[in-house]
Amino acid sequence: MSSSSSPSPDRSPDAPDAPADPPPGYPDLGPDPVDGIRLLRVPAVPTAVVRVTGVPMSELAEVFDSAFGTVLPRGFEAGLAPAGPPIALYTAAIEGPDSVVDLEIGFPLRAPLVEQVGAEPIEVDGRRIVASELPAGEIAVISHVGSYDDLGHAWGEFMGRIAGTGRAPGVPFWEAYVTEPSPDTDPATLRTDLFCAVRTPDDAA
Incomplete structure (x- = not known):
């Protein structure tokens, strides 16, 4: 999306326009948490x-x-x-x-x-x-940094925000536990990447 364009009312300002290729080594998304939803077209x-x-x-x-x-x-x-x-x-x-x-x-x-x-x-x-x-296909991804106890809330927000990408959430959906926990790990630092298969809504043009 160019800097001169404006998001439509039913899209989030940071919603990606089209799925991108996954990073090398997928499903590893890299060292930094994914801030904001990304759409990827991925292999099995x-x-x-x-x-x-x-x-x-x-x-x-x-x-x-x-x-x-x-x-x-x-x-x-x-x-x-x-x-x-x-x-x-x-x-x-x-x-x-x-x-x-x-x-x-x-x-x-x-x-x-x-x-x-x-x-x-x-x-x-x-x-x-x-x-x-x-699965292969189009997925939405985002990172959650925080306690595993907060994953339910994180999933609820993620699923709700997927609509802003012009897609609808589907199944399967999955978690990758990027941070290896230990007894000394601060739960607030745990990174979990969230993935969800997505599709074009049935009522889309």
């Missing part, structure tokens, strides 16, 4: 994930602890080599008093899972590491 990226369905939000922390603390480390022992920070990709979400989600917890890869660990299943306590991917 292979992942290794623990896939779970129908998880109540109240049990989500337990599922994350199991995946990252027990199941995925078994994959590392077998040769799994992450190509970026851990992710959680949500494929379905039912909101309400008994909110539940379907999601995939794991890591992006540079090569398909079978090329790294072979075809032998890796399973711990009934949870298995499976091959999946981050």
Whole structure:
């Protein structure tokens, strides 16, 4: 958008006009947090994930602890080599008093899972590491810097602002936990990149 143009009433002033190419190493977005929504047209990226369905939000922390603390480390022992920070990709979400989600917890890869660990299943306590991917297509991205406790609010704002780009949010949507937390980490400094598949609204011209 040139400096002489004005944003239309239904677009945010900083809304991108068209999707750009992803940065080298995508889904790594670079060392600096993404300030403001960006639209990217991205390739598919292979992942290794623990896939779970129908998880109540109240049990989500337990599922994350199991995946990252027990199941995925078994994959590392077998040769799994992450190509970026851990992710959680949500494929379905039912909101309400008994909110539940379907999601995939794991890591992006540079090569398909079978090329790294072979075809032998890796399973711990009934949870298995499976091959999946981050989808190709048009996505919106933004960074959240702050406590994980604030992610729900950050997602709400992000989804609301996507309309200002002339797109509508879709599924899947996912988080990349860029900052590796430790007991000494200040929660206010945690960076989480938020990604959402987007589409042109049905009522668009």
